[in-house]
Amino acid sequence: xxxxxxxxARATAVVARDLLGxxxxxxxxxxxxxxxxxxxxxxxxxxxxxxxxxxxxxxRNGAMFGAPGRAYVYRIYGVHWCLNVxxxxxxxxxxxxxxxxxxxxxxxxxxxxxxxxxxxxxFDGADLLARVASLRLAPPxxxxxxxxxxxxxxxxxxxxxxxxxxxxxxxxxxxxxDRAAESLARPEE
DNA sequence: TGCCTGATTGCCT
DNA sequence: GGCAATCAGGCAA
Numbered sequence: 196x197x198x199x200x201x202x203x204a205r206a207t208a209v210v211a212r213d214l215l216g217x218x219x220x221x222x223x224x225x226x227x228x229x230x231x232x233x234x235x236x237x238x239x240x241x242x243x244x245x246x247x248x249x250x251x252x253x254x255r256n257g258a259m260f261g262a263p264g265r266a267y268v269y270r271i272y273g274v275h276w277c278l279n280v281x282x283x284x285x286x287x288x289x290x291x292x293x294x295x296x297x298x299x300x301x302x303x304x305x306x307x308x309x310x311x312x313x314x315x316x317x318f319d320g321a322d323l324l325a326r327v328a329s330l331r332l333a334p335p336x337x338x339x340x341x342x343x344x345x346x347x348x349x350x351x352x353x354x355x356x357x358x359x360x361x362x363x364x365x366x367x368x369x370x371x372x373d374r375a376a377e378s379l380a381r382p383e384e
Numbered sequence: 385t386g387c388c389t390g391a392t393t394g395c396c397t
Numbered sequence: 398g399g400c401a402a403t404c405a406g407g408c409a410a
Contacts (some may be wrong), residue, residue: 237390237391242394244393245391247391247406250407253406253407253410254406255405256404256406269391269405270403270404270405271390271391271392272390272392272393272402272403272404273387273390273403273404273405274392274393274402274403274404275392275393277392279391292391294391304392305391305392306392306393307392307393311397345394348391349391349392350390350391350392351390351391352389352390370392385409385410386408386409386410387407387408387409387410388406388407388408388409389405389406389407390404390405390406392402393401393402394400394401394402395399395400395401395402396398396399396400396401397398397400397410
């Protein structure tokens, strides 16, 4: 749908923040349906030295340059998988890392989330806006309650000072809290 | 071809 | 708080 697609074609930091409250729905191979609320994200915008897309497109990061609203899934430390949502217009390499979900146990942190939802390379490039899919995104029925905290990203060394991680204060699915950033947070309206 | 690093997690001290 | 697990991409030689 054009409307939802355009939501993801915007500036990555804006999408990362606005993605809080969206639902991520996963239907496992055995038919089990898991649905969680996104409560923590990180933005990796164009030109960001911490982004996998910083040095241009490769076989690994190709999905980041694809259509917005699709998935970018990669393996980290040879152990875990991480789920990202592609942002910005097609041809621009950028994405939002989904770090935490509320409503599903064991989804606090990108690696744990991917394992819990049984995600792997097979989902790299998958369209998350398709009406029928085993992994898809759905807009929130109502704006998220509580405050949005803007904090620094986790586990990176370059551009580490930028406030490009966003999370909903008080959510159980948040992997790592930032008390100083929380003192500056303001409630949603 | 070979070495080093990393958007993490969990176990050990 | 420290560190190993485990492997593909990126870059130097």
